[in-house]
Amino acid sequence: MVRPPKKVHSIYTALREEIVGGTWKTGAKLPNESELAQRFDCSLGTVSKALALLVHEGFVERRARAGTTVIYGSPDSVASQLDAYAFIYPSEQHEGIWRAVRGFQDAARDAGRRVVMLTTGVDYQKETEFVSRLSEFDVRGAVIYPVIPTPQDQVHFSQLLVESRFPVVLAEISLPGLGCSTVVIDGFHAGYTMARHMIQRGARKIGFFSNFAWAPFMRDRYQGYRWALEEAGIGEPAGGVYLDPAMHPDFQDPLAEPTAMAKAFLDRAGKIDAVVCAGDFLAMGCIAAAQQRGWRVPDDLLVSGVDDYSVLAASHGVPLTTYRIPYEDMGCKSFDLLDRVIRGQIVAPEERQLRGEIVIRQSA
Template identity: 30%
Template structure:
């Protein structure tokens, strides 16, 4: 025997059980306190609605009010570690304003972006967050301009949308300052691919800090590790085999730092006694479990997610109209490699 799905309780049902008009029920349940209704009537409607298990029709309310209390969040892969942190930061901040997230993944398929955003717009989202798993320039579909949209961990090539991004330059400075404070003057730099915004910003911060400390830039101490553990191993090996090797390595991500650990230990050297290592990203499955634990500069994914919601809310409420780029500080996390 098949079971019949219960019919949702309607305002008409509440009105019939409470002995009042449907208009009165609508006024009470939609919080229209400015309309004169007896307190006893309001209390009776609320009690009957609770007893019957009435739930408002969010879709109908959104259509009537042209607002839904929902933000859409679009990202490539929702299960990626960094994407999860962005989602958490955005979701926690949205809840403060009693807003909620509808989360959609494009699975790294640019062709799917338009369809995903279209579906979110059909749900009457009040605005969009577009989050990338790595810092880069992006091009959004034209329909993203139909509602307020904020980019997180990426920026629009054409400058049409506001963005929240990590302060890569300050992060590069912070890593270099930490190595200088530990007494190192010959510092090797294992960077990401040169055209990446993160590589550019971290390199600028590295050079600025050395220059301010009176240390001349030595191109022999800079090498690209291409963001991989194997690349980090090869780059660190080349630096450590110099006639005058560095006493410290600044690796522009934690994967390359992991490879650098292997290169250092293969040569019978100790971390941090013989060679100090500092990373970037705070990819916890790497940084916290290397031995010794890796001191690293953290990418502030949760904070960027929260700041993205802050900026989106400001645009929706008319407090901001600028297509600004907000930078978020990258904190240093001390462990034991420096």
């Protein structure tokens, strides 16, 4: 499947969300291509491709000398809207989410299904609003890749899912007992794999560094780390486990908080041989903090992550050893589960666990 270029997709996403959100109502004319090219700082050809996607998905129609007209919500588009599947997700600035979105869209195109993509950013209230208003978007069900900042928010989010009359599939997080099928990463395997690698490299004082530690999928990574250490007859180093329950995602400066946290962690942990980080941003923050202390990575400290984000692969001059999460497969499998739920092919909720693999680079 050929994927649209990133700029085309970003224009398509922005216009689609404005249409769905009511900025451009049924029958309204979109600005002409020259005006859109100026707004999005791109070529006319790029705008044309984005508009072609909107036509394909049933949001607009284009006619010579008549311009581009919104048809979303019109009687002519009702049939296609009733077949749409929604994907609610935080932000495409997050590479893992961007890859999951691609997987979902590719699977939808292969199945000939229309989709409605709803972006929430890091606004939990916007996320809950989308869930409660699914009926207004004329969709048959939704995959949700949620941002749940606190345990209290999880209780509220769970109640929304219980009350929703729409089929929902969760990506990345599992909430047992709510009747939702889920696609998750085998976090235990990720933590175990990375800790075993550190042990094989000869490390004995191996720390673990995590934020968002109350979340089950992060907790699983810690449990995998512990199992690997116990299996090797190694104890956790004193002060070497950092489990911060907070998470404050910042897509504009994603390394600021991890670096500040890593400074505090290394101050407390003292001299350790290696650190298994629960995510790539945490790992790069740890490398930055170690370098500020005058430590060399990997000579003085081995560091590993989980995710395998391409933008971080060689950050701070040290290619990162990490656990590659198959985000594209997560998006694809999420679509497949939602499709099967809507077709009545799944009676009891299913959980699909995906495993990744270690990618060995210079940092460990």
